[in-house]
Amino acid sequence: MNFVEWTAEMSVGSDALDDHHKMIIDCLNDLHPLLETHAPEDKVLAVMAKLEDFVLVHFSQEEQDMKRAGYPDWQAHKALHDSMYDVVFALKSDIQNGENVDAQRLFQLIQDWLVTHILGEDRKYVPYMTDPAAKPVAQWKRSNGRDC
Numbered sequence: 001m002n003f004v005e006w007t008a009e010m011s012v013g014s015d016a017l018d019d020h021h022k023m024i025i026d027c028l029n030d031l032h033p034l035l036e037t038h039a040p041e042d043k044v045l046a047v048m049a050k051l052e053d054f055v056l057v058h059f060s061q062e063e064q065d066m067k068r069a070g071y072p073d074w075q076a077h078k079a080l081h082d083s084m085y086d087v088v089f090a091l092k093s094d095i096q097n098g099e100n101v102d103a104q105r106l107f108q109l110i111q112d113w114l115v116t117h118i119l120g121e122d123r124k125y126v127p128y129m130t131d132p133a134a135k136p137v138a139q140w141k142r143s144n145g146r147d148c
């Protein structure tokens with residue numbers, strides 16, 4: 001059984017971004033038992049490297065989509081992404097440096113990412129991505145050279 005499951009209530013109204021979230025959740029589910037069983041460092045680092053890649057690609061795509069959709073708080077959202085990336089990077093560095101990464105810290109990462117971020121922050125931009133009424137504002141801003 002997976003440690004975390006993607007559910008329909010996590011959907012952000014974009015198949016591409018939902019797929020990213022699912023891939024990130026898969027990575028976290030792969031990582032959890034490795035840490036619990038103190039698996040060899042190279043196995044843990046391989047999953048961490050994949051997670052880091054997915055997170056970077058996802059954040060970049062999500063930031064572009066938020067700007068394009070005219071979501072007004074995209075910069076504050078980007079700052080949250082930057083701090084989440086710092087957590088992933090620090091975790092990977094700790095493993096590389098032979099530090100003991102405890103399950104509590106991983107759990108915190110998952111909680112911050114899933115509960116606070118996808119269900120909280122990511123869902124705030126959903127109306128801008130899905131509501132056609134929000135589009136003209138974004139188009140107006142772009143045609144007037146405004147970067148949201």
Ligand SMILES: [Fe+2]
Pocket residue numbers: 062077081117121122
């Ligand atoms: Fe996000």
Ligand SMILES: [Fe+2]
Pocket residue numbers: 021058062118122
């Ligand atoms: Fe996201």
